[in-house]
Every structure is written in C-alpha cells, then in structure tokens.
Amino acid sequence: xxxxxxxxxxxxxxxxxxxxxxxxxxxxxxxxxxxxxxxxxxxxxxxxxxxxxxxxxxxxxxxxxxxxxxxxxxxxxxxxxxxxxxxxxxxxxxxxxxxxxxxxxxxxxxxxxxxxxxxxxxxxxxxxxxxxxxxxxxxxxxxxxxxxxxxxxxxxxxxxxxxxxxxxxxxxxxxxxxxxxxxxxxxxxxxxxxxxxxxxxxxxxxxxxxxxxxxxxxxxxxxxxxxxxxxxxxxxxxxxxxxxxxxxxxxxxxxxxxxxxxxxxxxxxxxxxxxxxxxxxxxxxxxxxxxxxxxxxxxxxxxxxxxxxxxxxxxxxxxxxxxxxxxxxxxxxxxxxxxxxxxxxxxxxxxxxxxxxxxxxxxxxxxxxxxxxxxxxxxxxxxxxxxxxxxxxxxxxxxxxxxxxxxxxxxxxxxxxxxxxxxxxxxxxxxxxxxxxxxxxxxxxxxxxxxxxxxxxxxxxxxxxxxxxxxxxxxxxxxxxxxxxxxxxxxxxxxxxxxxxxxxxxxxxxxxxxxxxxxxxxxxxxxxxxxxxxxxxxxxxxxxxxxxxxxxxxxxxxxxxxxxxxxxxxxxxxxxxxxxxxxxxxxxxxxxxxxxxxxxxxxxxxxxxxxxxxxxxxxxxxxxxxxxxxxxxxxxxxxxxxxxxxxxxxxxxxxxxxxxxxxxxxxxxxxxxxxxxxxxxxxxxx
Ligand SMILES: [Zn+2]
Numbered sequence: 001x002x003x004x005x006x007x008x009x010x011x012x013x014x015x016x017x018x019x020x021x022x023x024x025x026x027x028x029x030x031x032x033x034x035x036x037x038x039x040x041x042x043x044x045x046x047x048x049x050x051x052x053x054x055x056x057x058x059x060x061x062x063x064x065x066x067x068x069x070x071x072x073x074x075x076x077x078x079x080x081x082x083x084x085x086x087x088x089x090x091x092x093x094x095x096x097x098x099x100x101x102x103x104x105x106x107x108x109x110x111x112x113x114x115x116x117x118x119x120x121x122x123x124x125x126x127x128x129x130x131x132x133x134x135x136x137x138x139x140x141x142x143x144x145x146x147x148x149x150x151x152x153x154x155x156x157x158x159x160x161x162x163x164x165x166x167x168x169x170x171x172x173x174x175x176x177x178x179x180x181x182x183x184x185x186x187x188x189x190x191x192x193x194x195x196x197x198x199x200x201x202x203x204x205x206x207x208x209x210x211x212x213x214x215x216x217x218x219x220x221x222x223x224x225x226x227x228x229x230x231x232x233x234x235x236x237x238x239x240x241x242x243x244x245x246x247x248x249x250x251x252x253x254x255x256x257x258x259x260x261x262x263x264x265x266x267x268x269x270x271x272x273x274x275x276x277x278x279x280x281x282x283x284x285x286x287x288x289x290x291x292x293x294x295x296x297x298x299x300x301x302x303x304x305x306x307x308x309x310x311x312x313x314x315x316x317x318x319x320x321x322x323x324x325x326x327x328x329x330x331x332x333x334x335x336x337x338x339x340x341x342x343x344x345x346x347x348x349x350x351x352x353x354x355x356x357x358x359x360x361x362x363x364x365x366x367x368x369x370x371x372x373x374x375x376x377x378x379x380x381x382x383x384x385x386x387x388x389x390x391x392x393x394x395x396x397x398x399x400x401x402x403x404x405x406x407x408x409x410x411x412x413x414x415x416x417x418x419x420x421x422x423x424x425x426x427x428x429x430x431x432x433x434x435x436x437x438x439x440x441x442x443x444x445x446x447x448x449x450x451x452x453x454x455x456x457x458x459x460x461x462x463x464x465x466x467x468x469x470x471x472x473x474x475x476x477x478x479x480x481x482x483x484x485x486x487x488x489x490x491x492x493x494x495x496x497x498x499x500x501x502x503x504x505x506x507x508x509x510x511x512x513x514x515x516x517x518x519x520x521x522x523x524x525x526x527x528x529x530x531x532x533x534x535x536x537x538x539x540x541x542x543x544x545x546x547x548x549x550x551x552x553x554x555x556x557x558x559x560x561x562x563x564x565x566x567x568x569x570x571x572x573x574x575x576x577x578x579x580x581x582x583x584x585x586x587x588x589x590x591x592x593x594x595x596x597x598x599x600x601x602x603x604x605x606x607x608x609x610x611x612x613x614x615x616x617x618x619x620x621x622x623x624x625x626x627x628x629x630x631x632x633x634x635x636x637x638x639x640x641x642x643x644x645x646x647x648x649x650x651x652x653x654x655x656x657x658x659x660x661x662x663x664x665x666x667x668x669x670x671x672x673x674x675x676x677x678x679x680x681x682x683x684x685x686x
Contacts, residue, residue: 256293337522
C-alpha cells in the first residue's frame with residue numbers, strides 16, 4: 001500500500017476537495033451534533049494534505065435525509081455528478097461507507113471515483129479507488145456498513161415485536177393517557193384533560209357523527225388538549241379538529257386496548273415509503289383490556305360501525321364504492337369544481353318523491369366550516385343522462401368501428417414490417433454462417449472473428465423472431481363480424497334500456513360509469529357548469545340554469561303579498577285571487593290562486609281581512625245593520641234598492657257591508673216598516 005502523501009498528487013490538488021456531511025434523521029441532526037462536528041473536522045485533514053481552504057466544498061444539504069436510498073438526496077446526487085465531471089480531487093466523509101448506505105449507490109460512486117482518479121478520505125486514511133487493494137477495502141467497508149444496518153434493524157425489530165406481543169412496547173400515547181413510573185399506561189391525572197376526553201366521547205354518543213361532535217364542541221367554545229410533538233411534549237389547548245376527532249374515535253387505546261402493527265409500510269418504486277391502514281381483524285397485535293380506558297370495547301366497535309355508515313352516507317370514499325340504490329345518477333363519480341374533492345349526495349323529500357342534491361361538505365366535515373357548494377341534482381342527472389344516451393348513436397358506433405378497421409389495416413402493415421425484419425436477420429445470419437464455413441480453420445484469428453460475428457447475427461435473429469411473435473400475438477385481438485353486429489345493435493338497445501322504467505337506478509348508474517370517467521360540477525351565478533370526462537378522453541361542457549333558490553322564491557312571494565294587500569283595499573279575497581291569476585302569477589309552489597289560498601296568505605302574513613278593512617272604514621255587517629234598524633236581515637236588499645241604506649260588497653258569501661245608518665234613517669225605516677209590515681214584505685235573497 002502506498003503512503004498517504006504518495007497518493008495525493010498535484011493533479012489531485014488542482015481539483016477541489018468535497019466534504020459530504022450527512023445525518024440520517026432529523027433527530028440525529030438535533031441530538032448527535034458531535035458526529036456532525038467530526039464530519040466537519042475532516043476539512044482540516046484535507047487542508048493538512050495540501051488543499052487550500054477555498055478549495056474545500058461542503059455538501060451538507062442531505063442533513064436529515066435517510067441514507068438508505070439516493071432518492072430525494074440531492075446532495076449525494078450532486079456529489080456523484082461533480083466526481084463524474086472530474087472536478088473532485090478527493091471526496092471526504094466520516095466512515096466513507098456511510099456516504100451511501102445502499103450498496104448499489106456506494107459501488108457506483110467507487111466506479112466513478114476510479115475512472116476520474118478521485119481519492120476518498122475517511123477517518124482511517126486515504127484510498128485510491130483506482131487501485132485494486134483500496135477498492136476491495138472500500139467495497140468491503142460498504143458491504144459491512146449495509147450488513148450493520150441490517151443487523152441493527154433486525155435486532156431492533158425482534159425486540160420490538162417481543163415487547164409488542166406482551167403489550168409492553170412503549171409507544172407514544174394519545175392525549176388522555178400517560179405512562180406511570182413503572183411504564184404502565186394510566187389515565188392522565190390531569191382532571192381537565194380527562195374531562196375533555198370524556199366530554200368528547202359523550203358528545204359523540206349523543207350526536208352520532210364526528211362532524212356534529214366537532215361542531216357541538218366548537219360551539220360550546222371548549223378547547224381540546226393536544227401534545228406538541230407526536231404524543232409527547234407540552235400540552236396545547238386548541239379548538240377540536242375533525243382530524244383529531246377521527247383519530248380519537250378510531251384509536252382502540254381509548255377502549256383500553258394495546259395495539260401495534262395497524263399499518264402496513266412498503267417502499268414504492270421511487271423509494272418513497274407508503275403506508276396503508278389495515279382492517280382491525282388483520283392487526284398482528286391487539287390486546288384488549290390492557291390498561292384503563294375511557295370507553296368499553298363494545299362501545300368502541302359500535303363507534304367504528306357508526307363512522308363507517310356515516311362515511312358511506314357522505315360519499316367520502318371516492319371512486320372506489322359501488323353503485324348503490326339511490327336515484328342520484330352521478331353517485332361516486334361527481335367532483336366538486338370549487339375544491340376538487342368528491343361530492344356527496346343528500347336526498348330531499350318532495351311531493352313527487354326523493355330529489356337528489358349534490359353536496360360538497362369536506363370543509364364542513366373536516367373543519368366544521370361552511371359547505372363548499374350544494375347543487376340540485378335532478379336537472380344535472382337529466383342532462384348527463386341525455387348526453388350519455390346521445391353518445392351511443394349508430395353514427396358514433398360506426399365511427400368507432402371505422403377507427404378499429406383503420407387500426408387493423410395498420411396492424412397488418414406493422415406485421416409485414418416485422419416479418420421483413422426477421423427475414424433480413426435470417427439472411428444476415430445465413431451469410432455470416434457461410435463466411436465462417438468458408439474460412440480456413442487454421443487461420444484461427446479470422447475464424448474466431450467470424451464465429452463471433454455469426455453468433456451476433458444469430459442473436460439478432462432470435463430477438464427479431466421473439467419481437468415478431470410478441471407483436472403478432474398482440475394483433476390477434478381483432479373483431480369478428482358477429483361482434484361488429486352486436487356493437488351496432490347496441491345503438492338501438494341502449495336508449496331503450498335507459499328509458500325503460502324497469503331499469504333500476506343501480507343499473508343506470510353502471511351504464512353511466514361504463515362511459516363517463518367523472519363529472520365536475522361548479523356552481524356559478526344562476527347556473528351550474530358541468531364538466532364531463534368520458535372514458536377515452538372526450539370532454540363535454542354544459543351550462544345549466546339553476547332553479548330559483550328558496551330565498552328568491554320567498555322574494556317573489558313578498559311582492560305578491562304586497563299586491564294582495566293593495567288589492568284587498570279594492571275587492572274581496574275571491575276577486576284578488578282571480579286578478580292575480582289573470583296576471584299570470586303563481587304561488588310559491590307553482591299553483592294558481594284561490595280564495596282560500598288568499599285567506600291563508602293573509603293569515604300567514606298578518607294582513608287585515610277584507611271584512612276588517614271595511615269595518616275600519618266605519619261599515620257594519622248586514623246582521624248588525626239589520627239589528628240596528630230593528631228589521632229582518634232578509635229585507636236589507638229592499639231598503640238598499642230604495643236607496644235608504646248604502647251597501648258595499650264584501651264578498652259573495654257574507655254579502656254586503658253597510659254604511660252605519662244615521663238616526664234619521666233609522667227612524668224613517670222603523671216608521672216605514674210599521675206601514676209595510678202588514679203589506680209587501682220584501683223577499684229577496686241577500
Ligand atoms: Zn368543494
């Protein structure tokens with residue numbers, strides 16, 4: 001092995017020295033500052049070897065990143081790039097193998113260092129990867145580092161699992177629990193915390209929904225405790241969020257159960273860690289009655305059931321859930337144009353059955369805020385249904401078949417090209433074979449060369465053949481004439497099936513889902529924007545007018561009320577109804593007006609009745625007039641025609657109201673009645 005100084009040449013010193021500093025986790029960065037300092041101290045070592053301070057480049061942007069893979073480690077990638085471009089004279093790192101915790105990354109770096117004659121320096125010394133001995137040593141260090149990582153993990157995992165089996169694994173506790181001195185879980189002795197948790201579960205018991213619980217507790221102005229860092233640290237009192245509420249409701253700890261392994265973790269192709277929640281039955285460690293809790297196990301299970309039902313009712317499982325019985329056509333495929341989240345469905349009961357309403361209530365659901373938007377569903381369903389039916393026309397299907405035809409022709413062409421490729425490879429292989437056969441076997445050099453060439457040609461031929469087979473198989477999926485007929489027939493069958501009243505909502509929804517990817521609804525001023533994405537990429541946009549909202553309907557009503565009030569000054573209720581109908585006005589439910597409706601409207605809106613208005617003007621009813629005059633009510637019309645009393649029409653049923661007769665008139669009539677009492681008695685209908 002060469003000495004340190006021999007390895008460092010002027011060539012190395014002309015290039016920069018790269019110091020790579022890394023700590024895998026943020027916690028290590030915070031707590032293990034000594035190691036970081038040791039890493040920076042390597043800088044002095046480089047300067048001792050002859051590099052000037054200005055030449056040392058520190059790459060420390062990977063602090064807090066795990067070394068187990070290169071993804072997301074921009075620093076390491078930059079280091080590799082710099083080395084690859086020959087800018088680095090030396091690469092420094094504490095225990096160099098930790099430069100790259102993953103063996104593949106490490107060996108790649110070694111290769112590149114060897115190619116660019118870059119040195120590597122760690123606390124033990126300087127290595128030249130171009131030299132076999134050094135590379136062997138470095139490779140060994142890398143392998144050992146990887147093995148070390150594996151053993152540490154395995155040992156830790158084993159210990160963890162053993163403890164978990166006994167329910168003694170110390171895990172961060174949710175709020176409301178603490179560990180006592182013997183590491184046993186107990187309820188938080190803080191009375192306020194206990195009360196808050198109990199109050200939460202009681203509220204849920206009463207309201208039956210997480211959102212309602214959050215809303216209720218927020219309305220009460222009650223704050224909820226939360227630990228600053230994942231189950232530890234000081235307590236903060238904050239308004240309850242929906243996330244926290246769900247966390248509490250789904251956590252079996254509150255039922256006194258220990259659990260571990262409720263999620264499954266794996267790394268995806270990009271090295272990102274993915275997590276998936278497992279169903280309760282699949283949890284490897286679940287020990288009931290492991291410690292004191294806030295509710296019974298049965299209550300916990302009942303809560304889970306309730307939450308599941310609620311979630312289904314709110315359409316909070318996008319895409320995944322099956323078409324259900326309700327009439328809302330777009331259930332499960334409708335998105336909110338305001339926030340992009342899946343929308344849920346409500347059904348409003350109306351006279352003519354249930355009416356679907358599309359509603360986006362994620363904000364409401366998660367943060368107890370206002371609902372995002374609400375859109376009446378019937379007109380949307382009708383429009384989308386019509387579009388779907390219209391998209392399955394004979395023309396559309398024929399067009400699709402024509403495209404299919406065209407594709408088949410193209411496939412034939414491609415097939416021919418591929419076959420030609422095989423033939424050509426075959427020819428070339430034959431030629432190579434011939435050349436090889438013709439050469440004098442004693443001429444070893446030429447023979448060897450030709451044999452290699454022949455082998456290559458054979459390999460090309462095999463590849464071409466495999467390619468041809470693969471392509472040919474793919475092309476087999478052609479349509480038969482019978483299939484074509486079936487497809488064309490669909491154009492007739494589809495609308496018939498769609499409009500058939502016997503077709504269930506569920507089937508109609510399935511039909512939509514076969515054709516439509518999703519529908520985005522956005523409520524605008526007086527209309528709804530409907531954005532349809534068909535399977536296969538076609539897009540359709542509709543703008544539908546919104547039916548008048550309730551407040552507008554009420555406004556119309558207030559105008560009508562004003563009109564009724566005016567008209568009642570002139571005529572009776574029946575006449576008012578007739579006049580309103582003549583004006584083309586309708587009640588808020590769309591009905592024509594009747595006398596009865598006007599009377600009810602007067603009652604509801606505290607309007608004075610026609611009779612009361614007349615009384616206010618000093619008029620008296622027929623009965624009162626008759627008693628004032630001391631005559632029979634049936635004789636009133638006679639005296640009215642005589643011009644002695646003045647009547648005003650109140651309405652058809654009650655008849656006339658009369659101006660209060662003066663004393664003179666009373667006397668005159670009383671005097672006259674005596675005269676006529678034996679004679680002509682008026683017998684006119686009132
Ligand atoms: Zn929304």
